[in-house]
């Protein structure tokens with residue numbers, strides 16, 4: 001029973017983490033809105049099974065990158081609110097990771113969407 005409770009507690013914490021990211025981070029909200037639009041367009045265009053799988057992987061890639069970025073932003077804020085050269089590097093690299101995931105996703109999405117639109 002204690003074990004089940006501890007597993008349930010961990011799930012609760014993880015879902016709370018998703019909620020915190022959604023409510024406190026504007027970029028996460030933007031990526032979430034983009035995710036909804038992609039899912040709707042995929043339904044409308046009747047994506048094949050393999051295209052759905054790739055799109056879901058790309059959505060996961062961007063959202064997971066954004067979640068880590070949000071966690072790193074909180075971590076930096078925990079240590080300092082003042083300007084710090086290292087904090088800048090950490091935040092810029094973290095933001096760069098999100099940007100890279102978005103660029104990769106857009107490039108692959110273009111290849112997936114084009115045949116449905118032409």
Ligand SMILES: Nc1ncnc2c1ncn2[C@@H]1O[C@H](COP(=O)(O)OP(=O)(O)OP(=O)(O)O)[C@@H](O)[C@H]1O
Pocket residue numbers: 025026027028073080081082083084085087088089091092095
């Ligand atoms: N303490 C700091 N020291 C140095 N530079 C900082 C610091 N805090 C923020 N920055 C700079 O400001 C940029 C934006 O950081 P910030 O954490 O405010 O992200 P944000 O644009 O608010 O992102 P989000 O919208 O995801 O919350 C960083 O990439 C970094 O260059």
